[in-house]
Amino acid sequence: MPELPEVETTRRGIAPAIENNTVQSVTIRNGSLRWPVDSNLPDLLKGLKILSVKRRAKYLLLATEKGHLIIHLGMSGNLKILTHNAPLQKHDHVDIVFNNNILLRYHDPRRFGSILWTDKPVNQFKLLVHLAPEPLSSDFSSEWLYPKLQKRKTAIKVVLMDNKYVVGVGNIYANESLFLSNISPLKPANTLSLKETELLIKNIKIILEKAIEQGGTTLKDFSSPDGKPGYFVQQLSVYGQDNKPCPTCKTSIVKVTQAQRASFYCPSCQH
DNA sequence: ATCGCCTCCTGCGCGC
């Protein structure tokens, strides 16, 4: 489900409700997520204040004075801000209740997400340490990416989905940013020119920023912590648009499979 | 190091 814009939308939704609030209790209803939720989490978190809610790639980082809670939403996860007596739904796996009766609830039908704790410097956490720079920062540049692409013969779409090269971009925004850049998803990464790499980077930033402004993309079950859907879905040019006309030239959008994921592109505009 | 493939899991829409 969630790519960077959806995770950022979630961050902005939960931060004002839980920052500077103290954890009163934690309930783990089903801890078998991608990795088992630490059964000591209730004891670890109780009485700790959330100092900040930040984001790195698609990970949410909840800082406390003793360590960080690291939350990934996987394919189908979401976080909701509720009050402590909110009715329970299927797949509501973890509740964090705060001292002002605010409830942060993790819901995840497919359970590909994760909730992890570390008391070490969070950026050195195993899952974070090898990530590419933040795509909306100036560190994510052609100076950084172009030399790396030169070493990869794999299709650019597949490389865009690899966290060592680009973070935050998943299947929707990879397809959309390639369309905006007139680059075929099938093009080997090492055949992109410097100019094409610069254009692609620019468009990744544009598309992520636009999607954040729209509250993300809701295909089926994403919603922000207050329950609102994301409206970027109305601006998708190619994702899920197979057999529909290209918005630019009216040629039929084509769907192919790359690395077990669907890719969509206009065979006339993208080369 | 790079690559291709597999896996975890539930729900939904489709065709028969």
Place this chain on the structure above:
DNA sequence: TGCGCGCAGGAGGCGA
């Protein structure tokens, strides 16, 4: 209406 099948916003981990 009821099935079985394929597919879905991710990404770590494996063997070659």
